[in-house]
Amino acid sequence: MKIQKIISTLGNKESLIPIMIKDGVDSASLTYKSYKQGGSIEGVDRAVDEFGTQIIWIGGIPFFKKLIDLTLYKHAKINPQVDPRILTNNEYTKWALDNAKGIMTNSKNQKVIDAISDCLKDGGKRAKKLFTTKVLAATGLTLASYFMLTKAKQKSTKNKILKEMKNKTYNTDAFIYEKKNKVFSDIKISKTSFKGIGKKVIEGVMFNPVHNMKIIDAGITTERLACSRNKTEFFEHAIKEGGFLFFIYGFGNLIEKGINKFSSKVLKKPIDLPIDVLSDENLADALKNNKIISDIQKLPKQSQSLSEKLNFIIQNPDNITVMAAKKSKIVSVIKDESAVDTSKYIDLKSFDKLAGHILNLDKNYKMSKNNVKVFLNKTKALKVTSVMANIGISCLFLGYVIPKLIYAYRKYKTGTNKFHVEEEMKNNKN
Secondary structure: OHHHHHHHHHOOOOOOHHHHHHHHHHHHHHHHHHHHHHOHHHHHHHHHHHHHHHHHHHHHHHHHHHHHHHHHHHHHOOOOOOOHHHHOOHHHHHHHHHOOOOOEOOOOOOEHHHHHHHHOOOOOHHHHHHHHHHHHHHHHHHHHHHHHHHHHHHHHHHHHHHHHHHHOOOOOOOOOHHHHOOHHHHOOOOOOOOOOOOHHHHHHHHHOHHHHHHHHHHHHHHHHHHOOOOHHHHHHHHHHHHHHHHHHHHHHHHHHHHHHHHHHHOOOOOOOOOHHHHOOHHHHHHHHOOOHHHHHHOOOOOOOOHHHHHHHHHHOOOOHHHHHHHHOOOOOEOOOOOOEOOOOOOOHHHHHHHHHHHHHHHHHHHHOOOOHHHHHHHHHHHHHHHHHHHHHHHHHHHHHHHHHHHHHHHHHHHOOOOOHHHHHHHHOOO
């Protein structure tokens, strides 16, 4: 079960854990390389930048969101656990209220119906505005925290270099590094405009923690480039950040899609389903008892109303797709109960997509010569391989290849691996 939980977390596209692991490898490797190549001053400078950034990057948004929950939400008497997406559609809201009676949330033991009703006192306007404010404020405050960290780190590093220069009899009485260094005028950073971002993009960022982190990463990258202390550092950051963003958000998906396609087309073992669903005994029983097709055929048709589709989930807890949706967190349930938590949004597109994956698995099972247990064990093994390959290959590039490229560029540009900020300060002494 522990392995299953680990793989479930690492293979979850909406989990921050895989990103944290990749970033941790990246940070540790670059810090070690900085100590080894550039000396202790650069090592400390890099450690503060990488691990300080990681703390802000990982903890900033949750911290500020929680702070807003305890202040603005509490003052407005609105339960922050209610997903505002259910308030934007009258039919969805009515369904949520009709099916929420008596069910308790995990937050302050407030009934779901009461939590939703509180949000609807003004038609849901305050709840939606509060949520938008929370996401934007948490994102902005996190980026501001990183900016302050960067400025404090650079000032500390400068003072250390000046102190070392003084101890080595450099004349630092009238030393002004920023004015004597001309490279800053050569690097121009254009301001990022957020105008014209579509509503779907904004909603995707607000309701998906990984997409929200993309905004943070984009902001940190922009700040790192804009705050570069010289031209060499600017391009080192460009290599580092470009590689990081590609292997965290782009390459990982390519690896996963490639392995999934190979597993499905060549090995006839589709691994699109989450490991939690593949490990569920209900799925094994449904495959064994030839129950998949009949359950899929009972699903609501596209022409049916939103209420009918949502009612199906409530009224058919034994349907294989409903059970799988609960396992994969597409449908949220009250803790330790099977009752659907209607204060949480149900993405029906993801629900339908899940049904398609289950049907495809059933098709390949029937084509195989294995019994259910063997078939699912092989499928789960391939799923584990896919997830670990994704993490492993990305960590290899982030932890080894990218640092090598950074210092190869530095050696090419400056002729040495020494800390360029320190060297330029010494060369620009008065």
